[in-house]
Amino acid sequence: MNKDKIKNESSRAREVVVEDDLQMVERVSFSADFLLMVINGTSDPIFVKDRQHCWVLVNDAYCNFIGRSREEIIGKSDFDLFENEIADASWEQDEFIFTTSKQNESDECITDAGGKKHYIAIKKCVFKDEAGNLFLINTIRELTQQISQHFQVEARLRESKALLEQVLNNIPQAIFWKDCNSVYQGCNSFFAEIAGVGDPKLIKGKTDFDLPWKEEEANWFRLNDSNAIKSKMPESIVKPQLQADGRQCWLEVNTIPICDAQGNVLNILGTLQDITDRKEIEVTLQKLYEELEIRVHQRTSELTKVVTHLQKEIKQREAIENQFRLSEERLQSLSANVPGMLYQFKLGAEGKFSFPYISTGCLEIYELPPEQMIADASLFISCIHRDQREDFEKSIANSARSLQAWQWEGRIILTSGKTKWIQTASRPQKQKDGSIIWDGVVMDVTPLKQAERALKRAYADLEKRVEERTQQLMQSNVALQKEISERHSVQSELLASRQRLELLIEQTPLAVVEWDTNFQVKEWNKAAGNIFGYTKNEAINNYFEFIVPQSASEQIHHLKTALLSQKGGTRIVTKNTTKSGETIICEWYNNPLVAVNSEVIGVASLVRDITERELASATLEQQEQFLRSIYQGVEQLIFVVNVLDNGDFVYADWNYATEKAIGINATEAVSKFPEEIFGDFQGAKIRQQYIRCLEAGISISYEENLVVQGQEHCWLTTLNPLRNAEGKIYRIIGTSFNISDRKQAEINLKQQTQELELAMNELQSTQIQLVQSEKMSSLGNLVAGVAHEINNPVNFIYGNINYANNYTQDLLKLVRLYQENYPQPVSQIQQLVEEVDLPFLLTDLPKLLDSMKIGAQRIREIVASLRTFSRMDEAEMKKVDIHEGIDSTLMILENRIKAKSERPTIEIIKDYGNLPQVECYPGQLNQVFMNILANALDTLEESIELENKTDSNPQIQICTQLVELDKVKIHIADNGMGIPEEIKGKLFDPFFTTKPVSKGTGMGLSISYQIITERHGGSIECISEFGEGSEFIITIPLHQH
Structure with missing residues (x-):
């Protein structure tokens, strides 16, 4: 009895072991294929290297990426495929990771086999298998979109930096x-x-x-x-x-x-x-001041000598009276032609002031004839600017009180409304009757005010010293006048007038040159010497050529003709030559000297050195032309908006690019409002931006769409407010870029991106489908081969088992017949009968043969199902029995259908209709059945696990039917927990899955959808309510077109 039990258990154990081995082979085969499908299905390149830095695994994406086949890569190292420099760097980095076992991520730019640049992120990590072997796993991810945005930011930063550097490098x-x-x-x-x-x-x-x-x-x-x-x-x-x-x-x-x-x-x-130039000017002024000190001292000595000489010549006055008259006429002519106003101002003892003398320069400066101002001295005071009148009166009072030299500079307002800057200097002299007389000059210093400010102080001090010396001289003259009779009083006045004029000529900062009718120098003051470098003795009797270059000779000859013909004074600017050979630029005021008898006796010239001013003017003009050329030459729209006192806006100017874009000349736009240029609607929008800039008080940028010249364009506009000295915004500088092309490019890029994404999804789907097809084809070949190899020995066993059973029955009959006829066998036979337990053998041997027959039949059924399912590798379309495909799939999944310790058997309910053969791709259709049935089994197992019910009744119902005579419908339903509504719409999306990462790729239903809809022209839909189970309905035509 124990032996029977042992043998029965041994027989069942053999069956279980065989069945478990078959399941293990099936699971291992499916796991390896599934892993290979996942690796080859990903769009990111993946490869694995061993410890010798040789490739042992690569996916399809990596082969396509480097343009090599799998056979060309496997077993090779970097040095076999890449240049030494790249291979060295890769080897060194991989060795570091092998050694440290640290994960590494890096960004690189590489060129693929097609010559296209890729910005990629490479992730490397070390893996150790059960045998302790190290492998390096590498994944590559494209960074094109992020890098593109990064490069755009870098480009904008570079532009901003370049603009800043340009501004800094152009700041003087x-x-x-x-x-x-x-x-x-x-x-x-x-x-x-x-x-x-x-x-x-x-x-x-x-x-x-x-x-x-x-x-x-x-x-x-x-x-x-x-x-x-x-x-x-x-x-x-x-x-x-x-x-x-x-x-x-x-x-x-x-x-x-x-x-x-x-x-x-x-x-x-x-x-x-x-500030070297400024320092040099200060040094020059100091030297000039010292030189003037010396010259004042020399002049004082000369005047003393003149006084002594005059005392000696008193007895000869009668003889030189005519000479004095001639000199008076000459001095009067000089006085009339000096670019200023000579005057004699008198303040009476009772406080009343008057002008005993005013030169004709009054008309040029005050626009009043001298006679009118002599008649009404208050006109002189009324012309002074009201803000400076008090200062003027105080300075007169101070000079009268201290009898110091009087100097004053200020503004005057003429009857015509013009404003001028004047500079006046004089010296006071108190008369016996208590009155005070100032002899002086008024100069129009409007164009020279800034340039001569420094010199004014030096000359004011000089005037003071000259006045002191003059006062001493006048005191001597007064003593001499006492000795002169009344008939020489006129001569004394002429002499005093000449002396005053000579002092004015010597002290003026302008060069004074007197020429005779042959244009020989007859008078040469100190300022002329300073300008041209010649002393008075060196210049006297020289012709004009000594300071005029040959190139200007013709111009001077025309000037001589005009002056000697009494055609009036002239102003010219010419180049002149100094004693040192330096070329300078001078401004000349030339007037003929006309005697009482209307005869021209010479020419008076006033000269100003304007070299620095001309050079500065030329430089400024060049800079202005340079900036103007930039302003007009740039393609960027630049416009200037003036902010009126009432807060309104008018255009002041814009460049050529703006003219071209808007179609309106800049001169036509001046003083016009935005609405006048762009119309009421667009003008109001533009005005709002100007108001926004004015309120913000800082630079603002914005995009705007404007219709100009009949076309709508998109503009990127920047407004920059400018402030005056009081901090008030008085002007807005605007720049605009036409970004219509860029906007269109962005739209096109976005559209292309969407198209590329769609194409990429289609490509990925096609790639995955191809990979899946290849996998299923390989699986089909494997299954077909295995089925064929198993089928031959199984047929041999199954075919011979009936004969073995018959032979066994014959032998058993023979043994029983021997037992009946020879009940008492010999001792040896009796001993062997006991050893082999003949009674048990006689009953168990037939059972053993029946069990072997059942096992062989089961193997034949499995092989048949495998051969049916192996049609997956059939790429051509053919007519097949749909039910065979479903049954073969169920046969393969039977191990999952059987009862387990945690659940009962899953019931399969078949309701097959009477279907004709269907024209289809059988391998692909079997793949669809496999995906849907496998998902149904997953759902049922998950439902049982969540509900924790071992007494549940899990079911899968399969129903087929013919509809509309030309279509077949297959219903596959389960009574699992169903699908939530929010997930149902994503079921057929690529890569969508609710399973854990290691259990699903999200491609099963997506591929199934493509097989049914695209390959067979059918439809697949899912009907499900959460908690009520799910049903997939597949509809395909009987015949494919």
Whole structure:
């Protein structure tokens, strides 16, 4: 009895082992195929290397990426496929990861087999298998979109930086910036040139000790930086410095600390200005002042000699009276032609003032004839600007009280409304009757006010000293006048008038030159000597050619003709030559000297050196032309809007690009409102932006759509407010870019991106389907091969088992017959009967043969199902029995249908209709059945696990039917937990899955949908309610077109 039990258990164990082995082979085969399908199905390149840096696994995406087949890659290293430089870098990085076992991620730019650049992220990590072998797993991910956005940001930053560098390099001032350790971080071109480094980029990282300064100069810069950092206030110092080219110059350095919100100094901003010219002017003025001191002393000595000479010539006055008259006429003519007004101002003892004398220059300056002002002296006071009238009266009173030389500068307003700047200087002399007389000159200094401000102080001091000397001389003259009879009183007045005129001529900052009719020099004042370099003795009797270059001779001859013919005064600007050979530019005022008898006795010239002014004017003109060429030449629209006092806006100007874009000339747009240019609707929109800029008080940028010249364009506009000295915004500078093309490009790019995404999804889907088809084809070949190999020995066993059974029955009959006829066998046979347990063998052997027959029959059924399912590798369309495909699929899934410890058997309810053969792709259709049935089994198992019910009745119902005579419907339903409504719409989307990462790819139903709809022209739908189960309905035509 024990032996029977042992043998029965042994027989059942063999059956279980065989069945488990078959299930294990099936699971392993499906797991490896599934893993390979997933790896080849991903769009990202994946590859695996062994410890010898050789490829052992690559997916299809990586093969396509580097343009090599799998056979060309597997077993090779980087040195077999790539250049040495790339291979060395890859080998070194992989070895580091192998050694440290650290995960590594990096971004790289590589070129694929088609020559296209890719910006990729490479992730590498080490994996160790059960045997302890190390493998390097690499995944590659495209970064094209992120990198593109990153590059766009970088491009905008580069543009902004280039614009800032352009602005800095075009500012006519040296600018630099350092860190808190006085290390240069940058500068503009102007500073780089001063520092002798040439390129501003070379300044970074240097200190003042690295630049061509002296050590003491570098220490001075350091000290200046330190003071600014400590005080957190700007520092300004003026120091001499030796430049890189060896020049000695004066520099004004302003150091400004840049602080953060907490007041910590982050950087130092500095400006450096070369003030050498200003210093040289100060030195020149000092030298001029000293020279004037010397000349005043010399002049005083000369005047003393003149007085002595006059005393000696008193007895000869009768003889020289005619000469005095001639001189008087000449001086009167000079007085009439001096570009100013000579006057004699008298303040009576009773406080009344009058003008005993005013030259004809009054008409030019005051636009009044001298007779009118002599008749009404109040006109002189009334012309003075009301803001300066009190100052004028105080200065007169001070001069009258102290009898000091009087000088005054201010504005006058003429009856015509014009405003002028005048400069007047005179000396007071108190008369015996208590009155005071000032002899002086009024000059129109409107164009010279700024240029001669420094010289004014020097000349004012000189005037004071000359006045003192003149006063002494006049006192001597008064003593002499006592000795002269009344008949010489006129002569004395003429002499005094001549002396005053001579003093005025000598003291004027303008060069005074008197020519005779042959244009020989007859008079040459000190200012002329300063300008041309010739002393009076060197210049007297020289012809005009000695200071006029040959190129201007013809112009001078025409001028001589006009002057000698008394055609009036002239003003010309010419180039002249100094004694040192230097060419200067001078402004000449020329007037003929006409005697009482209307005879021209010579020419008087007033000369001003305007070389610096002309050069400055030429430079400014060049700069203006340069900026104007940029303003008019750029393609960017630039426009200027004036902000009126009432807050309204009118256009002041715009450049050529704006004219071209809008179709309106800039001159036509001046003083027009936005509505007049762009119409009421668009003009109102534009006005709102101007108001927004005005209210914000800062630069604003915005995009706007405007219709100009009949076409709508998109513009990127920037408005920048400008403020006046009071901080009020008085003007808006605007720039606009036409970004219509860019906007259209963005739209096109977005559309192309959507099309590419669609194409990519289709490509991925096609790729996955191809991979799945290839996998199923390989699986079909494998299954067909295995089925064929199993089928032969099984047929041999199944075919012979009936014969074995018959032979066994015959032998058993023979044994029983022997037992009946020979009940007492010999001892040896009796012993063997007991050893083999003959009674058990006689009953168990038939059962054993029946069991073997049942097992062989089961194997034949499984092989038949496998052969049916192996039609997956059949790519051609053919007519098949749908029911066979469903049954073969159920046969393969039977292991999952059987009862388990945690659940009962899943009941399969078949309701097959009477269907004809269907024209289809059988392998692909079986794949659809496999996906849907496998999902139904997953759902039922998950429902049982969640509900924790072991007594549930899980079912799958399969129903087929013929509809409309030309279509077949297959219903596959389960009584699981159903599908939520929010998920149902995504069931057939690629990569959508509710399963864990290791259990599903999300491609099963997506591929099934494509097989049914695209390959068979049918439909597939899902009907489900959460908690009520799910039903998939597949409809395909009987015949494919």
